[in-house]
Amino acid sequence: MAVPLVIAESLTKRFDDITAVDSVDFEIHPGESFGFLGPNGAGKTSTMRMIATVSPVTSGTLSVFGLDPAADGRQIRGRLGVVPQEDNLDLELTVAENLYIYGRYHDMARPKIKEKIEELLDFAELTARRDSQVETLSGGMKRRLTIARALINEPDLVILDEPTTGLDPQARHLLWDRLYRLKQQGATLIISTHYMDEAEQLCDRLVVMDKAKIVAEGSPRALIDEYAPREVVELRIHNGMEAAIEQLVKLAPRIEPLADRVLVYTDDADRTLKEVHDQGIVTDSALVRRSTLEDVFLRLTGRALID
Amino acid sequence: MAVAAPIRVLEAQYRTYRRTWRGSVISTFLQPVLFLTAIGVGLGTLVDDGAGTSTLPIAYLAFLATGILPATAMQTGSSDGAWPVMAGFKWRKDYYATIATPITVRDLILGRFGFAAIRLTFVLTIYTIIMALFDAVPLWPGVLGIPPAVLTGLAFTALVTAYTCTLENEIGLANLFRFGIVPLFLFSGTFFPVSQLPDWLEPLAPLTPLYHGVELVRKLVLSDLEAPLVSSTSMWVHLAYLVVVLVIGTALAVRFLDRKLLV
Ligand SMILES: Nc1ncnc2c1ncn2[C@@H]1O[C@H](COP(=O)(O)OP(=O)(O)O)[C@@H](O)[C@H]1O
Numbered sequence: 001m002a003v004p005l006v007i008a009e010s011l012t013k014r015f016d017d018i019t020a021v022d023s024v025d026f027e028i029h030p031g032e033s034f035g036f037l038g039p040n041g042a043g044k045t046s047t048m049r050m051i052a053t054v055s056p057v058t059s060g061t062l063s064v065f066g067l068d069p070a071a072d073g074r075q076i077r078g079r080l081g082v083v084p085q086e087d088n089l090d091l092e093l094t095v096a097e098n099l100y101i102y103g104r105y106h107d108m109a110r111p112k113i114k115e116k117i118e119e120l121l122d123f124a125e126l127t128a129r130r131d132s133q134v135e136t137l138s139g140g141m142k143r144r145l146t147i148a149r150a151l152i153n154e155p156d157l158v159i160l161d162e163p164t165t166g167l168d169p170q171a172r173h174l175l176w177d178r179l180y181r182l183k184q185q186g187a188t189l190i191i192s193t194h195y196m197d198e199a200e201q202l203c204d205r206l207v208v209m210d211k212a213k214i215v216a217e218g219s220p221r222a223l224i225d226e227y228a229p230r231e232v233v234e235l236r237i238h239n240g241m242e243a244a245i246e247q248l249v250k251l252a253p254r255i256e257p258l259a260d261r262v263l264v265y266t267d268d269a270d271r272t273l274k275e276v277h278d279q280g281i282v283t284d285s286a287l288v289r290r291s292t293l294e295d296v297f298l299r300l301t302g303r304a305l306i307d
Numbered sequence: 308m309a310v311a312a313p314i315r316v317l318e319a320q321y322r323t324y325r326r327t328w329r330g331s332v333i334s335t336f337l338q339p340v341l342f343l344t345a346i347g348v349g350l351g352t353l354v355d356d357g358a359g360t361s362t363l364p365i366a367y368l369a370f371l372a373t374g375i376l377p378a379t380a381m382q383t384g385s386s387d388g389a390w391p392v393m394a395g396f397k398w399r400k401d402y403y404a405t406i407a408t409p410i411t412v413r414d415l416i417l418g419r420f421g422f423a424a425i426r427l428t429f430v431l432t433i434y435t436i437i438m439a440l441f442d443a444v445p446l447w448p449g450v451l452g453i454p455p456a457v458l459t460g461l462a463f464t465a466l467v468t469a470y471t472c473t474l475e476n477e478i479g480l481a482n483l484f485r486f487g488i489v490p491l492f493l494f495s496g497t498f499f500p501v502s503q504l505p506d507w508l509e510p511l512a513p514l515t516p517l518y519h520g521v522e523l524v525r526k527l528v529l530s531d532l533e534a535p536l537v538s539s540t541s542m543w544v545h546l547a548y549l550v551v552v553l554v555i556g557t558a559l560a561v562r563f564l565d566r567k568l569l570v
């Protein structure tokens with residue numbers, strides 16, 4: 001296998017008395033799309049900022065492109081594309097100007113930048129807005145521009161911190177489509193997210209983070225196979241929840257009572273559902289679905305990803 | 308690459324400025340014009356006609372104009388190190404975007420200061436032309452005042468940038484101007500010679516960068532002026548003071564911005 005682009009060993013980040021990243025280990029390989037999945041405050045941004053060389057490592061080791069972020073920051077950043085959690089575009093400048101300035105920061109020659117700008121505007125579906133002031137763009141457009149800006153230097157590694165948080169579903173799907181295309185072109189991506197569907201769609205491999213630690217690692221499929229039975233029966237029960245739970249425990253290897261419903265994990269949902277009704281358990285509604293990363297997270301931490 | 312990096316920042320500053328300069332241009336030029344009209348021409352007539360008691364061998368307007376030049380530089384330079392810097396790390400957060408590229412914090416500071424120097428030169432040149440139009444100081448030797456005034460402004464840009472990078476919010480900026488910049492503007496020899504200050508205040512004047520800027524401009528532009536209207540200190544001392552402030556201010560600005568951004 002090729003040499004990893006990023007290697008972290010016992011990587012730790014502390015802010016005064018808060019440990020944001022607690023001794024994590026991971027490797028990111030060329031061409032893969034690697035995810036950090038975890039709830040707010042898990043330490044995703046802190047980890048990514050260290051990789052982006054804009055946050056000093058507290059302890060442990062980190063190498064990016066085989067270089068040391070503390071000593072070779074300039075060189076590393078020249079090969080990175082960074083999409084921060086919060087857009088920091090220049091709102092007073094136009095779409096094209098934002099791209100142009102970034103190209104200059106990367107010390108690219110003007111003709112090359114001009115060429116890249118056209119290509120990226122097309123990629124981000126912003127060609128019609130090239131001379132609009134950024135202030136006038138929608139949230140989804142700004143996000144796409146931030147991604148285009150991160151690609152201006154043809155980076156070897158693109159870091160995307162919660163790329164679709166705060167966007168409406170339509171804008172999200174367009175963005176996923178663009179990121180998927182990027183992946184198809186062979187780009188190496190690091191994506192953090194607290195959306196399990198985003199992680200499932202975009203990541204080849206991911207780590208689940210919770211409370212500054214990595215609690216599991218693998219492909220979305222492998223994680224689901226390992227930590228969750230194939231299917232889930234979601235039961236909404238208004239009356240007699242406690243009695244129902246007592247009966248359900250006997251029916252399935254694992255159940256997960258939540259505030260307003262019970263999740264019953266099973267390898268055969270239809271059979272389980274039939275047994276539920278045979279037992280005379282009264283439900284307000286019943287839904288059968290496949291297990292997701294959400295279930296993996298619940299299993300690992302006992303909590304939901306988004307509360 | 309490393310040498311060119313601050314130039315890239317300067318270039319970006321220029322592009323942003325090209326879109327936003329209109330907002331500041333009126334106030335930048337209106338203020339010296341107002342001072343020259345109201346105080347210089349109005350009050351100056353009284354001072355100069357002081358029924359034989361006048362102590363100035365030159366027109367008050369010339370004395371005032373050569374003080375307002377570095378004082379304006381101080382204000383422009385200080386403003387440049389204040390709100391735009393706080394915007395950079397707190398409001399617009401454009402500094403985070405910049406340092407995500409090969410640009411370092413040091414490049415960012417040097418590029419900003421480079422652009423500040425160009426902008427100061429532009430503003431002070433216009434101001435020197437206005438001075439000439441008011442018959443305060445002829446263009447020659449008036450232009451000799453521009454380089455020391457730019458240096459004064461830049462020294463303040465550096466000091467104020469460093470200070471801003473230690474702040475969490477803009478209250479500290481308002482206080483800086485209220486309790487720092489405005490008193491300096493009034494008491495550093497801009498409107499009247501420092502020798503007129505109360506005895507306990509007079510020794511404090513040479514501690515402030517503006518004092519040295521004002522002295523340097525006057526000694527260069529109004530070469531006939533003598534003590535006590537100007538000090539007898541060598542021009543090299545004034546120059547050295549301003550350069551030292553600029554160098555220390557720049558080093559502190561890099562260090563404090565680094566601490567702010569790279570957490
Ligand atoms: N600059 C900072 N100063 C102090 N604490 C911080 C700072 N940045 C992040 N933290 C803390 O570190 C923890 C991890 O935060 P973060 O990396 O932003 O998580 P995530 O991106 O997964 O939401 C949180 O408890 C957060 O409050």
Ligand SMILES: [Mg+2]
Nearest residue numbers: 044045046085
């Ligand atoms: Mg985050």
